[in-house]
Amino acid sequence: MAANPYVLKWGIVSTGWIAQQFVKDLLEDPASRNVTDVAHKIVAVGSRTVESAQKFVTQYAPKEKDIKTYASYTEVFADPNVNAVYIGTPHTLHYENALEALNAGKHVLCEKATTSNAAELKVLLALAKEKKLFFMEALWTRFHPLTLELKRIAEEGTLGDPVVVHADLSADFDIEKLPLTHRMLDPKLGGGALLDLGPYPLFWAMLSLYEHPSNKNARPTSITGSMVTTPITGVDASTSFTVNFTEHLRAQAVLSCSMTVPTAPFGATIRYKNGNIIVKPPIFRSPSFTVQYYDKPGGEVVREETKTFKYVGGGWHFEADEVARCLRDGKLESDSWGHEKSIIVMEIFDEVRRQGKYILPEGVEKVDRVQ
Ligand SMILES: NC(=O)C1=CN([C@@H]2O[C@H](COP(=O)(O)OP(=O)(O)OC[C@H]3O[C@@H](n4cnc5c(N)ncnc54)[C@H](OP(=O)(O)O)[C@@H]3O)[C@@H](O)[C@H]2O)C=CC1
Numbered sequence: 001m002a003a004n005p006y007v008l009k010w011g012i013v014s015t016g017w018i019a020q021q022f023v024k025d026l027l028e029d030p031a032s033r034n035v036t037d038v039a040h041k042i043v044a045v046g047s048r049t050v051e052s053a054q055k056f057v058t059q060y061a062p063k064e065k066d067i068k069t070y071a072s073y074t075e076v077f078a079d080p081n082v083n084a085v086y087i088g089t090p091h092t093l094h095y096e097n098a099l100e101a102l103n104a105g106k107h108v109l110c111e112k113a114t115t116s117n118a119a120e121l122k123v124l125l126a127l128a129k130e131k132k133l134f135f136m137e138a139l140w141t142r143f144h145p146l147t148l149e150l151k152r153i154a155e156e157g158t159l160g161d162p163v164v165v166h167a168d169l170s171a172d173f174d175i176e177k178l179p180l181t182h183r184m185l186d187p188k189l190g191g192g193a194l195l196d197l198g199p200y201p202l203f204w205a206m207l208s209l210y211e212h213p214s215n216k217n218a219r220p221t222s223i224t225g226s227m228v229t230t231p232i233t234g235v236d237a238s239t240s241f242t243v244n245f246t247e248h249l250r251a252q253a254v255l256s257c258s259m260t261v262p263t264a265p266f267g268a269t270i271r272y273k274n275g276n277i278i279v280k281p282p283i284f285r286s287p288s289f290t291v292q293y294y295d296k297p298g299g300e301v302v303r304e305e306t307k308t309f310k311y312v313g314g315g316w317h318f319e320a321d322e323v324a325r326c327l328r329d330g331k332l333e334s335d336s337w338g339h340e341k342s343i344i345v346m347e348i349f350d351e352v353r354r355q356g357k358y359i360l361p362e363g364v365e366k367v368d369r370v371q
């Protein structure tokens with residue numbers, strides 16, 4: 001550990017599955033991933049009941065001293081000891097939780113999907129800017145060592161420009177057996193495949209197409225979407241969507257997600273003029289990728305290289321390190337996964353939902369309503 005690492009003091013909002021994973025990673029020794037410049041401290045946990053907050057701390061942070069436990073999220077936002085909050089509630093609650101956090105003067109790391117729609121996200125980002133507060137979508141995959149190495153290889157020039165991306169994230173949630181109030185099924189919580197699983201196939205398109213230097217930060221030029229709903233609650237069971245980037249590239253992403261089958265074995269495949277990159281599933285935390293090089297554009301694969309990645313922890317600590325570094329350096333957004341990318345993602349989801357006729361129940365979208 002460096003003599004004086006920047007220590008970020010976190011308030012945790014909600015105690016569900018992802019909050020548990022995030023907290024476990026915050027408590028990993030940063031040195032175990034060769035990080036010495038930043039560190040993390042959990043100072044508060046808020047839940048809808050104080051019992052749940054207390055149980056969470058006992059189970060997931062048993063050795064930590066002095067974590068305040070609160071019977072509401074509001075008390076976490078009001079705690080002067082908290083620098084930044086982590087929001088791990090279901091998608092459609094992110095807007096109101098983040099709005100309250102920002103209004104209370106807290107920096108925010110907010111789970112994906114950031115909001116119910118792009119209009120809500122824009123309100124949050126404008127408020128964060130006005131109050132000079134940091135806001136980031138918790139797109140943890142962007143900060144993985146695998147992603148950084150893949151991006152380096154993809155952009156170093158040998159592969160040429162990207163042409164087609166295929167990516168899928170699916171998981172069989174056994175939805176017939178889930179309670180109707182489960183966040184994957186309940187339309188009031190933004191249930192369905194798109195908002196939960198869709199961020200990951202879209203992430204690989206954003207990384208390999210939007211972020212590619214030849215794209216020059218051009219936004220998508222067209223989007224198509226198709227949804228198959230479940231009769232159980234009407235949310236999308238399976239969704240496919242395409243996203244074209246044709247202003248500077250001639251590139252297309254073909255993306256899918258389903259909550260009724262296991263994930264596709266092809267993971268994410270990025271096809272270039274001079275080869276391919278194949279990202280092994282699960283694409284939210286891939287263990288390895290393979291790069292194939294052609295002898296000539298459109299030719300035979302003559303060289304293949306696989307890169308495998310291992311680290312201590314679940315992989316959520318890398319995004320936490322990014323937040324700490326940004327705050328230490330006085331940044332209001334991440335250079336790697338900044339506001340514009342989160343807005344593009346939400347605008348794509350809005351458009352896919354519009355074409356798929358997935359309308360959230362009245363009152364769920366607090367700003368604008370996607371028709
Ligand atoms: N980055 C990643 O890898 C992952 C991200 N996620 C994202 O995290 C979010 C939460 O997912 P997950 O942790 O699996 O969900 P859970 O259902 O396990 O937990 C959600 C928590 O939110 C709180 N909450 C507040 N209001 C409600 C409500 N009306 N209904 C249900 N819960 C409520 C509860 O905490 P309390 O009772 O303490 O208030 C609950 O435990 C989603 O947006 C999802 O997309 C999910 C999984 C992985």
Ligand SMILES: O=C1OC[C@@H](O)[C@H](O)[C@H]1O
Pocket residue numbers: 171196197284
């Ligand atoms: O973010 C996520 O990643 C893993 C998935 O299994 C989960 O449903 C999703 O929320």
